[in-house]
Amino acid sequence: MSAGFIITGTDTGVGKTVFAAALVAALGGRYWKPIQAGLEGETDSDIVRRLTAAQDPLVLGEVYRLRTPASPHLAAERDGIEIDLARLTLPAARKPVTLAAVPAPQQRAADETSGRSNVVTMIPRAKAGLAAVEDSGSAPTMQRPLVIEGAGGPLVPLNRQTLQIDLFESWALPVVVVARTTLGTINHTLLTIEALRRRSVMIQGVAFVGDANEDSEDSVANFGRVRRLGRLPFVKPLDSTSLRRAFDLSFRVEDFQ
Ligand SMILES: Nc1ncnc2c1ncn2[C@@H]1O[C@H](COP(=O)(O)OP(=O)(O)OP(=O)(O)O)[C@@H](O)[C@H]1O
Numbered sequence: 634m635s636a637g638f639i640i641t642g643t644d645t646g647v648g649k650t651v652f653a654a655a656l657v658a659a660l661g662g663r664y665w666k667p668i669q670a671g672l673e674g675e676t677d678s679d680i681v682r683r684l685t686a687a688q689d690p691l692v693l694g695e696v697y698r699l700r701t702p703a704s705p706h707l708a709a710e711r712d713g714i715e716i717d718l719a720r721l722t723l724p725a726a727r728k729p730v731t732l733a734a735v736p737a738p739q740q741r742a743a744d745e746t747s748g749r750s751n752v753v754t755m756i757p758r759a760k761a762g763l764a765a766v767e768d769s770g771s772a773p774t775m776q777r778p779l780v781i782e783g784a785g786g787p788l789v790p791l792n793r794q795t796l797q798i799d800l801f802e803s804w805a806l807p808v809v810v811v812a813r814t815t816l817g818t819i820n821h822t823l824l825t826i827e828a829l830r831r832r833s834v835m836i837q838g839v840a841f842v843g844d845a846n847e848d849s850e851d852s853v854a855n856f857g858r859v860r861r862l863g864r865l866p867f868v869k870p871l872d873s874t875s876l877r878r879a880f881d882l883s884f885r886v887e888d889f890q
């Protein structure tokens with residue numbers, strides 16, 4: 634089985650979190666949303682906890698918790714920080730408290746002086762989340778596949794120099810593209826696939842979310858030469874039991890080996 638999967642999407646709001654929750658439950662995996670932009674209401678990690686309640690997965694702490702629901706580069710700027718890729722290495726490779734997880738003294742002093750309190754709260758949370766993984770890092774825990782949910786799609790900027798796809802490349806894990814089934818999805822999904830292929834990012838396949846649209850799914854698979862992993866229908870009411878059932882009916886765990 635792969636050490637994990639990156640869950641990306643053709644857009645924001647396509648169903649990445651719901652799909653990721655279903656996948657985490659089916660694989661008995663760990664979920665990680667390294668960059669959370671927007672803290673009002675439930676975060677994606679909260680949603681995954683709720684939608685996988687029965688399976689008790691491990692939900693790792695976010696590294697960046699940004700207040701504004703916007704692209705990470707902008708949300709970070711609004712909070713007065715810059716996203717640093719060195720802090721976004723895969724959790725399994727981390728030590729309980731790494732220097733990479735701690736801001737440089739000058740940075741911390743500048744942040745504290747300017748009253749950027751989110752930075753101060755961000756660091757303990759990050760350490761707590763990551764440390765928890767390492768602390769409970771028994772072999773079985775560490776071997777659980779890591780399901781990483783990205784922010785929006787692959788070409789979302791993380792800062793003024795880096796796109797999220799750069800991070801995907803460095804993680805070297807296969808990507809699942811979550812796509813809508815509605816009008817416009819063929820173009821969006823094929824563009825997403827092209828972008829990933831240009832960087833040689835491995836694509837596990839496409840997971841569709843929504844009502845059946847056979848031609849769209851078929852066109853994406855044919856033109857994109859990509860695997861159709863399945864389609865998660867809109868589940869109502871959406872809870873851990875109904876989601877698990879819907880996933881089991883539409884997807885095969887063997888496709889995520
Ligand atoms: N299979 C589904 N059944 C029912 N509701 C769904 C399903 N998939 C997604 N939704 C709903 O659609 C909305 C967007 O889904 P979700 O939060 O998973 O998108 P996302 O791609 O993770 O968004 P973001 O880019 O903000 O992280 C949510 O309200 C979610 O509950």
Ligand SMILES: [Mg+2]
Pocket residue numbers: 649650651677782
């Ligand atoms: Mg999400």
